[in-house]
Every structure is written in structure tokens, then in C-alpha cells.
Amino acid sequence: DWVQHNLDFDKDSDMSAFESTIRMLGGLLSAYELSGEKHHWLVDKAVDLADRLLWAYNTSTGIPHATVNLKTKKHTNPKWAGGASVLSEFGTVQMELKTLSYHTGNIIYDKKATKIMNVIRRHMPPDGMTPTYMNPTTGKWTTDHLTLGALGDSYFEYLLKSWLLTGQVEDRYKEMFSQVAQGIIDKLIKKSHPSGQVYVAQFKRGAVIHKMDHLACFAGGMYALAAQTIGGPKKDEWMKLAADITETCHLMYKNTKTGLSPEVAEFRMGNDMTSGPPYYILRPEAVEAFFYMWRFTKDQKYRDWGWQMFKAADRWCRVEGGGYSGLKNVNVMPPQKDDLMQSFWLAETMKYLFLLFSDDDALDLNQWVINTEAHPLKIRRRPQTDYWENEWPPGPEEVKGYVVDNGHSSGAVPMPLSHLEPRDVPGYTIQRDTDAAGADLPGANNPVRSKDPFMIAEQCNADPNCRGFNSNGYMKMDTTKTGHEYGCHLYVKTKVD
Secondary structure: OHHHHHOOOOOOOEEEHHHHHHHHHHHHHHHHHHOOOOOOHHHHHHHHHHHHHHHHHOOOOOOOOOEEEOOOOOEEOOHHHOOOEEHHHHOOOHHHHHHHHHHHOOOHHHHHHHHHHHHHHHOOOOOOOOOOEEOOOOOOEOOOOEOOOOOOHHHHHHHHHHHHHOOOOOHHHHHHHHHHHHHHHHHOEEEOEOOOOEEEOEEEOOEEEOEEEHHHHHHHHHHHHHHHHOOHHHHHHHHHHHHHHHHHHHHHHHOOOOOOOOOEEEOHHHEOOEEOOOOEOOOOHHHHHHHHHHHHHOOHHHHHHHHHHHHHHHHHOEOOOOOEOOEOOOOOOOOOEOOOOOOHHHHHHHHHHHHHOOOHHHOOOOOEEEOOOOOEEEOOOOOOOOHHHHOOOOOHHHHOOEEEEEEEEOOOOOOOHHHEEEEEEOOEEEEEEEOOOOOEOOOOOOHHHOOOHHHOOOOHHHOOOEEEEOOOOOEEEOOOOOOOOOOEEEEEEEEOO
């Protein structure tokens, strides 16, 4: 009742576009689907939130900024990231936006999500291992840091889960995942000495960093889910790796005085595990891996490990009067609480514990896929979309032999091609906004003055009212809405004779 009548997103507050997507947007959509799709006001709330979050996507590449003000529309990236966008944030919105497009019939959300994947795909290294930071203006990586921990984690699982969400139809997600899954094995999977503990390392500044975030424990569940759904010749290898990673995550709990995991496990010089930063904030990733491994193997040890973890949390983290708190140091007895219960304790950790000890029909993984905040979303087989092919600007491999025409319109009226002045960019010819006399059109940004092909224009993501392309390649506008802040740049791709 409170959500329906009192939840209001029209707040002058800077919000994480990523966290708001996976937690609030995903939560609203999951609640709608789990309740039998009877309460459409949940979708209305989701639309109100999503339309505000899309302001963060108003960049030249479509890679969203990290924070957005839900009232003023201001969006920006943090200084600590050097102005870059974070892989685990912009790469973890696809499931929620696709689901919202399904329930509203509005393709703009799906297109925004797929646009991000197009940019990632064009800049993907041969081994598929995408670094943690991307410049949202150029689409170029600004670091070589590779990790399945903080800054990288959920992007990798969403490659697999986005494919599953579509009923295993959008195969580009599967192809990208399979490439990345092997890249992780080749570059980051290590085995400690002398005990042979398998862990997911990091890579930075040209060197391996022998530590594993608790966040990276999700990889145990990810590889198990991939083995059971993609299968094929990699199935046994992926299941063995999933079991090995999950066992290491269990040891992160077992090896401490409290029976609770530190934030990071260190494998100094490749040796056996020691505790890194010793705080515990009620994280879910290990029990998430226990859940998937139990579902697919029915090995009792995974339930045993989950129960041991819960008993330790209940003993040391329960707060008198209600709730649970994190700990400042898992190796100090008695441990001191940090007086904070993270929202993912209820949303994820407790939910995965519930599912771990429930019958399989409590949540059928053939019908549901779980987002990174543990909100189940319904799997729906849907027609293959063409957003991958039709997103703009095209990559260099798609442009050879073509001309890309750029026209500007304040009312979605295409400019005649004769009014466009050619501008050369290496690899293709760009034509920019001019009038019949060759002067710049009023209000035209003309970003094609840049020699970087990924700074061509603001594109459709500069205006949430854009509705894709018509048969001629021009963008269509929702003319029922007014007050556009940006012009919407239009594109046509025509064959060069």
C-alpha cells in the first residue's frame, strides 16, 4: 500500500543509476511478475523511475554516467573514477530494461541496454576480457584492470543471464559470455601453493594481483549455471571450476575465528589463503554459489556450508530488538558490530538461504532468472531483435563501403541529403548538419568535427522520446510529448557506389 500511494521518485537527490536499476527497478518488476502480473501500478512506478534514470544515458556513446539526479536531470561520473564509467554498473542493466520493455511495449529501454552492449562489443579485446573503466564519450577503456570483484563482477553474470532471460534467443550474449568465460580461465583463475585452492585473481598494470574479493564468489554460481544451460564440450570443465571456486569461498568463512568471511582473501605470491581486509558486511555471493551448486548437484555439503554460515551470522551479527549488523573484524573475538545492515542482507543473502533450503519448485530456474540483487525475473522466449545490427554509429567493420549521413531535426523531419556537407573521418565518410548554403544548422552540435568515430553525435540516447528507426533509417519521435531538451540526431546508412 505504501509503495502504491507514497513512493515518489521526484526527489532532488543524486542516485546511483546502477544501484537504482538493480535494486528498485528490478524489485518493482520482480514484484509485479511474482504477484501474477495483477498490480500494473508496479509497472507504472517502474516506468517513472526508469525514465528518470535514462537521463544518465545522455552521453555521446550511450554509456551511462554513474549518478543521476531524479529531479534536476543532472548526471555525472565520480572524480575517483577519472570521469570514466564503471563496467559493473553500465554492464548490469540489461535484464531490468529488457523486462520493462516487455511489459510496456516501449522498446526504448531495450534499445538503451543493447546500445551499451554494442559499444562494449566493438571495443572488446580478443580474449573478451573487458577492463573496469570506459570513457563514456569515446567508448575507449581507460585502464587494464581486470577483475570479477568490485568494479567488474555483475557485468560477467549478465552476459549469461541476459541470454537466459530472452529464452536463449539473443545469442550474441551467449557468444560474448563464452568468450569471456574462457578469458577468465586463461587469465585470472589461479591455484594456490601448496593446498591447490582455486581462486579468481585480478590483473592490473600488466601484473597478476593474487587476491580474491568475496564479491567474486558469484563466479561459482555463474559457471555452474552456464554449464547447465549452455552445456556442450565445456560443461564438465565449467562444473569442476564452479565446485572449486565455491569450495574456496567456503574456506573464506571456515578459516576465520567467527566463521564469517573477510571482504577479501589474499593469496600472497600464489600461496594459500590469508585474510585481507577483515570486515564482514553480510554479503550474499558465497551462499549464492552454494545455492546454485546445491540445485545442480544435490550434494548435501552445500546445504551444510550454508547452514554453518547462517549460524555464525545469527550468533555474531544478530542485533537485540531486530535486524543484523556487519562486523568490523572477523578475526577478533568477541567481534565488534559496525551498526549497519546492508539492504542486500534481506534482498539477497537471506533469499538465497531460503532457496538453498527450499524445494526446487519454490523457484523454477527453467522459468526464472535471478538478477544481481536476487530479484527473480521471468524467462520469456521472444523474437530475435535487430537492435544489435541497427545501433549507431556503426563500428568500423560495418562502415566500409558506406556513407553515414547525419542530419539534425527539432521536429523529426529528415534533412535532405543535398543539405549535408561531407566530412572525412578515417574509415568512413561522415556528413554533418548544414543548410542549403553550407552553414551550420541552428542548434546543430556537429560533433563530427572530431576525428574519433565514436564522437559523431548525441544520437537517439540524447532524447528519451526517440523511438528507433523508420524504414529509411531515420529516427522516429514520440510526438505526443513536448519539452525536448536535446535535438535528436538522425542517421541514414547508404551504399557507396
